[in-house]
Amino acid sequence: METKFDFAKSLVWSAGAFLKAQMDQPFEIKEKTDFTDLVTDMDQKVQDFLMEAITEAYPSDCFLAEEGDVFQDIHEGNIWVIDPIDGTANFVAQKTDFAISVGYYENGVGQFGLIYDVMAEEMFYGGGAFEVFCNETPLPAFEERPYSQSLLAINPGMYRHNVAGVGDLASQFLGVRTYGSAALSASKVLAGQLYGYISNISPWDYGASKIMGDRLGYATVTLSGEEPSFKEREFIMMVPKTRLADIQKVLEI
Amino acid sequence: METKFDFAKSLVWSAGAFLKAQMDQPFEIKEKTDFTDLVTDMDQKVQDFLMEAITEAYPSDCFLAEEGDVFQDIHEGNIWVIDPIDGTANFVAQKTDFAISVGYYENGVGQFGLIYDVMAEEMFYGGGAFEVFCNETPLPAFEERPYSQSLLAINPGMYRHNVAGVGDLASQFLGVRTYGSAALSASKVLAGQLYGYISNISPWDYGASKIMGDRLGYATVTLSGEEPSFKEREFIMMVPKTRLADIQKVLEI
Structure with a gap:
């Protein structure tokens, strides 16, 4: 390999x-x-x-x-x-x-x-x-820190229309960012510069970052916590595994 | 000087x-x-x-x-x-x-x-x-191009709540970005990477970019097109002077 x-x-x-x-x-x-x-x-x-x-x-x-x-x-x-x-x-x-x-x-x-x-x-x-x-x-694995001192990247359409409550989730964070690239947003998660990333994306958008994230303590899953289908565009989040349940409690899924 | x-x-x-x-x-x-x-x-x-x-x-x-x-x-x-x-x-x-x-x-x-x-x-x-x-x-002065091939940076709160119709304006553009820095957003306007920038900001946030923008064909004004007060936080946009009237037509001011 x-x-x-x-x-x-x-x-x-x-x-x-x-x-x-x-x-x-x-x-x-x-x-x-x-x-x-x-x-x-x-x-x-x-x-x-x-x-x-x-x-x-x-x-x-x-x-x-x-x-x-x-x-x-x-x-x-x-x-x-x-x-x-x-x-x-x-x-x-x-x-x-x-x-x-x-x-x-x-x-x-x-x-x-x-x-x-x-x-x-x-x-x-x-x-x-x-x-x-x-x-x-x-790159070090995810280190625990409060939402209030962390940034979240979110797809702008999902954020504006509060899809699944992502806007409400975001309001617990220090701020929201939108970079226009799923891979670069995910790389900022890997680098510890973002707490997580939520978007409406396709397999090629998360295919690489999912593997690296998994090793550093991040889950790349659907909003209901399932493995992505690798078949179609869907709502996907990349978040710390330790906070997955917490985040799902805030989301309306 | x-x-x-x-x-x-x-x-x-x-x-x-x-x-x-x-x-x-x-x-x-x-x-x-x-x-x-x-x-x-x-x-x-x-x-x-x-x-x-x-x-x-x-x-x-x-x-x-x-x-x-x-x-x-x-x-x-x-x-x-x-x-x-x-x-x-x-x-x-x-x-x-x-x-x-x-x-x-x-x-x-x-x-x-x-x-x-x-x-x-x-x-x-x-x-x-x-x-x-x-x-x-x-850096060259602003060059005319369609909204549909251009990006806009917007304060996430204003975007989410469609303050003054900025969300509706954004939907005419190729996409929305949010970088978390007024000066860096403005510098991407100066570099021709963004068409404009709209936020709720204070004098020190636009004090430098306004001067450079003015020389390159950008107006830094309130949403109703007036000079910023340099006294308090207010809604400010940095947009091409040639498109100021057009943009104001879309905004609800």
């Missing part, structure tokens, strides 16, 4: 370099479900870059990936869960604050995850049998 | 270095109006650091500063508007994403502003007679 993990690290760095080298060229933007749900040709190019390299190295491995609805069952075989550009709106409007997210599962069990904040050149990697790092720094 | 501007740049860099050098030491945290409104002894120390140096160099200059309610009238004399740590909640909970903000006014007219993102080591500076830069890069 160590060889595969090293392969993944170097591949994700390369994909980041590939993306960065093309940042200044014009790219095509298309709308998916509506004008807020964008995809660029760079999303597809980075996904192809990753999938081709993985297929060459590991021909029998399969994928669960954002672009083109590559929807393999997570519970069967070796599955790479890929979001080539997480935070596409930031990529388009800000040219920063987006990430490449790659999680690797064997028969449904997370082996390692990688989140690469391309512009900040920060790579979060580890989980499963591997310690979690941000670049050269090992 | 160029001498004073150079003095200010080097002073704000020094204040950032001073703050960074003490980041790993424990600091005292106090609540101001409630548990979400924090101040640390580092806020006071950085403010003292700035005010002492300015007073030594320019003994007759006055201040409008966050800590200790230093409230000089902006319209009379030479006034330095100072927020020693903008984004104190981020400083406490994240150890990143906070800024030192300094604006300099003469008889109410902005001469230059500086916003220093301490951990990212990014300094935004200029305005008045000076071109606006981020570190070594000159």
Whole structure:
């Protein structure tokens, strides 16, 4: 597994370099479900870059990936869960604050995850049998602290409409943040900068962070505390395992 | 004025270095109006650091500063508007994403502003007679683009409760962001990464960004389009001057 993990690290760095080298060229933007749900040709190019390299190295491995609805069952075989550009709106409007997210599962069990904040050149990697790092720094497990001294990242629509009471939950916290990237929000949880993250997201959005979070004491579950389906977009929270029950008491589920 | 501007740049860099050098030491945290409104002894120390140096160099200059309610009238004399740590909640909970903000006014007219993102080591500076830069890069003036391809930063409370219709305004945009620092949100407007910023803020929160924004084509005004009072906390927006009337049409004011 160590060889595969090293392969993944170097591949994700390369994909980041590939993306960065093309940042200044014009790219095509298309709308998916509506004008807020964008995809660029760079999303597809980075996904192809990753999938081709993985297929060459590991021909029998399969994928669960954002672009083109590559929807393999997570519970069967070796599955790479890929979001080539997480935070596409930031990529388009800000040219920063987006990430490449790659999680690797064997028969449904997370082996390692990688989140690469391309512009900040920060790579979060580890989980499963591997310690979690941000670049050269090992990340400590969750440390208990009061809600009132901690920040929460929440999907803005869920927050505004108080979906499942997340707005009420947020009012117990020091503040709410919204970064526009599930992977980067999750990486701030891993780094201890956020207490948790709640959003309406798809498997590729949490595929990598779930594996790293699990090792550092965070549960990535539905609002009712179940394992994510890895099949569709759903309400997902990444919160300290020790506070899961407390948080569920506040939520209306 | 160029001498004073150079003095200010080097002073704000020094204040950032001073703050960074003490980041790993424990600091005292106090609540101001409630548990979400924090101040640390580092806020006071950085403010003292700035005010002492300015007073030594320019003994007759006055201040409008966050800590200790230093409230000089902006319209009379030479006034330095100072927020020693903008984004104190981020400083406490994240150890990143906070800024030192300094604006300099003469008889109410902005001469230059500086916003220093301490951990990212990014300094935004200029305005008045000076071109606006981020570190070594000159920043272009606002360029017209559709709301649907642009992001807006909004105070989370105003967004959740749709204060003055800001939630409805936001729904015309590609997305909403919340960073927890007025100065850093404004600096993303200056950098063209956000279309605008709307919040409930005090003079020291917009004192620097208003001067730089003015030079790059942004109005920093109340929701009804008036100049900020520089006297109290109020609803303030920083938006492209060319779109001010359009935006006011959507808002309920």
